[in-house]
Amino acid sequence: MTTFAHAMANNFFHFKRFSVFQDRCAMKVGTDGTLLGAWANGGKQILDIGTGTGLIALMMAQRFPNSHFIAIDCDLDACLQAADNVAASPFANQIDVINTSLQSFYSHSAESQSTDGLLQGPFDAIVCNPPFFENALQSPCGQRTTARHTVSLSYNELFRGVDRLLGEEGEFSAIIPFDCRQRFEEEAALRGFFSSRVCAVSTTPQKAPRRFLLAFRRSPVATVENLRLVIGDDLYRTLLQDFLIHF
Numbered sequence: 001m002t003t004f005a006h007a008m009a010n011n012f013f014h015f016k017r018f019s020v021f022q023d024r025c026a027m028k029v030g031t032d033g034t035l036l037g038a039w040a041n042g043g044k045q046i047l048d049i050g051t052g053t054g055l056i057a058l059m060m061a062q063r064f065p066n067s068h069f070i071a072i073d074c075d076l077d078a079c080l081q082a083a084d085n086v087a088a089s090p091f092a093n094q095i096d097v098i099n100t101s102l103q104s105f106y107s108h109s110a111e112s113q114s115t116d117g118l119l120q121g122p123f124d125a126i127v128c129n130p131p132f133f134e135n136a137l138q139s140p141c142g143q144r145t146t147a148r149h150t151v152s153l154s155y156n157e158l159f160r161g162v163d164r165l166l167g168e169e170g171e172f173s174a175i176i177p178f179d180c181r182q183r184f185e186e187e188a189a190l191r192g193f194f195s196s197r198v199c200a201v202s203t204t205p206q207k208a209p210r211r212f213l214l215a216f217r218r219s220p221v222a223t224v225e226n227l228r229l230v231i232g233d234d235l236y237r238t239l240l241q242d243f244l245i246h247f
Contacts, residue, residue, distance in 0.1 A: 015243045017062055018089040020053045024077040027052050031231070032175045032211060033129045034059070038239040039199060039213050040173035042067050043124020047165060049102050050074075050153070054082030054095070056127055059243060061091035068094055070120075074101040074153075102153060106164040122167035130158055132180045155187040163191045166218070171196060173215045181212050188216050197225040205230050 011023040022028045033052070037059030044067055048057040051071035061069060071086075073079050079099040086095045098105070108120065131153055162172045172193065176184045185195065193216040200209035209228070229235045 014245060015059075016245055017243075018058050018085070018091070020055050020058070020085050021081060022053045024081040025053045026075070026078070027129075029053065029055055034240065034243070035201065035211075035213060035229070035236075036127060036129055036173065036175045038063075038243065040127045041125055041171045041197075041215065043167075043170065044068070045123045045125075046070075047121075047123045047126045048072070049126065049128035049158070049161070050130065051082050051097065052078050052129070054085045054097065056129060057082075057095050058085065058089055058091060060127065061089075061094045062242070065094075069096065070123075071095055071097045072100050072102065072105050073097075074099070102161040103157060106161045121165040122170065123165055124167055124170050126162055126166050126170065126172045128158065128172075128174045130155075130174055130176070132177055155184055156190075159187050159191040159193065162193075162216075168218060171215050171217050173197075173213070175201075175211055175213050177211060178209050181214070184214065193218060194220045195224050196221045197227075199225075199227040199229055202228065202230045205233075 012019055012021045013029040014020075020029050027033075033055045037056040040056075040060065042060055042064035046057075046060060046064070046067050046069045048054075048060075048069055048071040051057055051073045054071055057069045057071040061067065071082060073082065076099050079097050083097040086092055086097060105120070166172055174184070188195070195214065196217045197213070197215035199213035201211040201213065202209050213229075227235065229239075
C-alpha cells in the first residue's frame with residue numbers, strides 16, 4: 001500500500017509524469033487531493049477551486065488531455081508554487097493559475113471569455129478539495145487556517161460560486177470528511193444540486209468511512225453511483241496506477 005506520509009516531510013512529491021513541489025504551500029500532497037484528482041469527472045473546460053500546489057489540476061490534465069483548466073487560489077504563495085509546478089510539467093499549455101478568491105472570480109465571471117482571454121465560465125466540471133472545518137480550533141498558521149477552515153470559503157459561498165460557474169450539464173466534485181457530509185449535502189440541496197456519484201473511503205475494510213468523494217449535478221440522475229474504496233484495495237490501485245510510482 002502506498003502512503004503519503006513522507007510527502008509531509010519532504011518539499012516535493014514525484015508522480016509518474018510530473019512532480020509537485022510544496023514548500024510554499026500550507027497543504028501538502030495527501031490522500032484526499034490525490035483521490036479526488038483521480039476520481040473526479042472532467043470535461044472540456046474545468047475549474048479547480050483552491051488549487052494549492054496544483055496537484056488536482058495536474059492529475060486531471062493527465063487524465064483529460066483535451067481539457068483546459070483554470071486553477072484558482074486566494075493564497076499568493078500557493079499560486080506561485082502551483083504555477084511553477086504546472087510550468088515544469090507536460091501539461092503547462094492546459095492549465096492557467098490565477099491568484100484570486102472564488103468570490104472575486106465568480107463576481108467578475110461572464111458567459112464568455114474575459115478580456116485577458118481566460119475562460120471564466122460556464123465550466124463543464126468544477127473540482128474542489130474544500131476547507132472543511134467549520135467550528136474547530138484554528139491553526140496559528142494563517143496560511144494553514146485558510147486552507148483547512150471555512151473562514152475564507154464557507155460551504156454556502158462555495159456552492160454559490162459553483163451555481164454561478166457550472167454549466168447546465170456539468171458536474172461538481174469534492175472530497176469531504178465523514179462528519180461534514182450531511183452539512184455539505186444540505187448546502188448542495190439548498191442550491192438545487194443533486195447527488196450523482198458517491199464513493200466512501202475507508203482506511204481498512206473493518207473501519208467506517210473517514211472520507212466521502214461526492215459529485216453533484218443540477219438535475220437528478222436515474223441512479224446515483226455508490227462505491228466504497230479501501231486504501232490499498234483494487235479500486236484504489238486502479239484509480240492511482242497511472243500516477244503513483246511505487247505501488
